[in-house]
Amino acid sequence: MIPLHHRIIDFAPEGSRVIDLGCGDGQLLRTLKENKNIDPLGVEIDLSRLEECVENGVPVIQMDIDKGLQLFGDDHFDLAILRYTLSEVHQPLVVFKEMLRVAKSAIIVFSNFAHWQIRWSLLAKGKMPVSQEFPHEWYDTPNIHFLSVEDVERLVRNESATVIHREFHSPTGLERGLNGLGFYNLTAKTALFHVKKN
Amino acid sequence: MPLMASQQELIQLDFDHEFKLGGRLPIAEIHYESHGTLSPEGDNAILICTPLTMDSHVSGDDPSGDPKKAGWWNFLVGAGLAVDTEKHFVICSNVLGGCKGSSGPTSLNPETGEPYRTDFPEVRVEDMVALQKRLIDHLGVKKLYAVVGGSLGGMQALQWAVAFPEMVERCIAIATGSRLSCQGLAFDVVGRQCITSDPNWKEGDYPLDGDDPVGGLALARMIGHITYISKNIMDQKFGRRLQDGQKGEGFATQFAVESFLKYNSERFIQRFDPNSYLYLSKAMDTFDLEEGFTSLQDSMARAKSKFLIISFSSDWLFTAEDSIQLASCLLLQGLPVTYANIETELGHDAFLVDAPEIASMKRLVGGFLEPK
Numbered sequence A: 001m002i003p004l005h006h007r008i009i010d011f012a013p014e015g016s017r018v019i020d021l022g023c024g025d026g027q028l029l030r031t032l033k034e035n036k037n038i039d040p041l042g043v044e045i046d047l048s049r050l051e052e053c054v055e056n057g058v059p060v061i062q063m064d065i066d067k068g069l070q071l072f073g074d075d076h077f078d079l080a081i082l083r084y085t086l087s088e089v090h091q092p093l094v095v096f097k098e099m100l101r102v103a104k105s106a107i108i109v110f111s112n113f114a115h116w117q118i119r120w121s122l123l124a125k126g127k128m129p130v131s132q133e134f135p136h137e138w139y140d141t142p143n144i145h146f147l148s149v150e151d152v153e154r155l156v157r158n159e160s161a162t163v164i165h166r167e168f169h170s171p172t173g174l175e176r177g178l179n180g181l182g183f184y185n186l187t188a189k190t191a192l193f194h195v196k197k198n
Numbered sequence B: 001m002p003l004m005a006s007q008q009e010l011i012q013l014d015f016d017h018e019f020k021l022g023g024r025l026p027i028a029e030i031h032y033e034s035h036g037t038l039s040p041e042g043d044n045a046i047l048i049c050t051p052l053t054m055d056s057h058v059s060g061d062d063p064s065g066d067p068k069k070a071g072w073w074n075f076l077v078g079a080g081l082a083v084d085t086e087k088h089f090v091i092c093s094n095v096l097g098g099c100k101g102s103s104g105p106t107s108l109n110p111e112t113g114e115p116y117r118t119d120f121p122e123v124r125v126e127d128m129v130a131l132q133k134r135l136i137d138h139l140g141v142k143k144l145y146a147v148v149g150g151s152l153g154g155m156q157a158l159q160w161a162v163a164f165p166e167m168v169e170r171c172i173a174i175a176t177g178s179r180l181s182c183q184g185l186a187f188d189v190v191g192r193q194c195i196t197s198d199p200n201w202k203e204g205d206y207p208l209d210g211d212d213p214v215g216g217l218a219l220a221r222m223i224g225h226i227t228y229i230s231k232n233i234m235d236q237k238f239g240r241r242l243q244d245g246q247k248g249e250g251f252a253t254q255f256a257v258e259s260f261l262k263y264n265s266e267r268f269i270q271r272f273d274p275n276s277y278l279y280l281s282k283a284m285d286t287f288d289l290e291e292g293f294t295s296l297q298d299s300m301a302r303a304k305s306k307f308l309i310i311s312f313s314s315d316w317l318f319t320a321e322d323s324i325q326l327a328s329c330l331l332l333q334g335l336p337v338t339y340a341n342i343e344t345e346l347g348h349d350a351f352l353v354d355a356p357e358i359a360s361m362k363r364l365v366g367g368f369l370e371p372k
Helices: A005-011 A027-036 A047-055 A092-102 A116-125 A149-158 A173-187 B125-138 B152-163 B182-196 B214-228 B231-237 B256-271 B274-286 B296-300 B320-332 B348-352 B356-369
Strands: A017-021 A039-044 A060-062 A077-083 A103-111 A161-169 A190-197 B006-013 B028-035 B045-049 B089-093 B144-150 B170-174 B306-312 B337-342
Touching: A005 A027, A005 A103, A005 A190, A017 A027, A017 A092, A027 A039, A039 A047, A047 A060, A047 B337, A047 B356, A077 A092, A092 A103, A092 A149, A116 A173, A149 A161, A149 A173, A149 A190, A161 A173, B006 B125, B028 B125, B045 B125, B045 B152, B089 B125, B125 B152, B125 B274, B144 B152, B144 B356, B152 B170, B152 B274, B170 B356, B182 B214, B182 B274, B214 B256, B214 B274, B214 B348, B231 B256, B296 B320, B306 B320, B306 B348, B306 B356, B320 B337, B337 B356, B348 B356
Parallel strands: A017 A039, A017 A077, A039 A060, A060 B337, A077 A103, B045 B089, B045 B144, B144 B170, B170 B306, B306 B337
Antiparallel strands: A103 A190, A161 A190, B006 B028, B028 B089
């Protein structure tokens, strides 16, 4: 299970309408449907993932979220989900704004590129990090934007939105302790923000 | 009845139906093929709607083994396939206005003892669906598990979803749209004029076993065929090559593409009636889900089914945008919609071809009908 997934299930309101942007095989939406009786819709650009999604019984639209979400009306969904995708899209701002237009609230899950191990790798080795979380070399990575917890905080503030829940994941107890003390920009590996329009 | 029976039947039905543009048939004939067995609850039926010139033989190999005589969707419909005839009672009927057994211009008019020819009422997609509904009721189907169609068949599937929303659980519309574009209309207009300007057409009163306007029909088919395939596939398949043994002089058949179009149209005229072609082509052109509504959105508000909409990247008759527009209207209704655009060079006719990239269509249809 991907870290923090269970928290998405906790945050999704019972019986709500949920859109997952970049839904992959639709497993999360399927789980949400089975556990929270949500009305799911996936968005996926890759046809083979979309086929898996259909086989999971989840309706899905093939489209490029970078081009906006014109297909959907304002506040059509109760919740929009974007997992590990903000760093991969060409226009994170467009995607962020569109999410909050089509849904009443949004959950963003992202990797924190300001984690101390990444900082250390850059500082000590002078190299872009390659690790379990970031297995790609810089010249062959889907991640085209590098963002930290602090960066997403600023994006939310600048776009007149509010973070209503923050959740962090780190593998070690020490890091988790430090996350709790507010050092999460240094110690969180993964973050989940539940965001609402002001 | 044995399990998994496949059968073809021609039946007569009381068809108490006023055609959209007026006219009635005292009795309607419908020829259909079925596979599998209807469940006792009558809820496992899947209706396959035919594209412009296909008949009810949707699935099954020909006893002769001739692959050209196999069902036209043999790779999609059958035992263990995406539309699984082991699980579902699959029905495919010949369309109203066609010439393959169901009532149409070649049928005998009981009042005159002569074929109807152009006295047959003008047929619209709404009328085709009305007759299919009559058949479904007759067969004891309570609810359609799904209605599936490509191109003109897709239009029928969409019409089913808005005309009988309570009866259609799932609607699969492939390479289709709420209406044909102006460019599509233009090609069809020329196609019909090829037939009506053939001196043998005689206002539709040609003898059915003699000098019929096959020249006009062949031309209409050639024009149609050009719209069914993409520019790139034509370049790949034929390019500028000359047909074997041709020197490229004179006006007779020389280019490979010319020979291909001619060969296909010659086969086509042996199996199709010119008046029927006019009727069906006009039905396709006039279909417009927006008609009588303030917007497509308004019209699609009648639908209640789950939808699977598939387009093909190189289809210029019904583009991805046409499908997206449909999907958008249905999504705004809050209906569960799946939309996919399959990358292929095969053009509009892609849904009829068992090519490697069309495996996606099989997987989508199969997954949509029977999720894991």
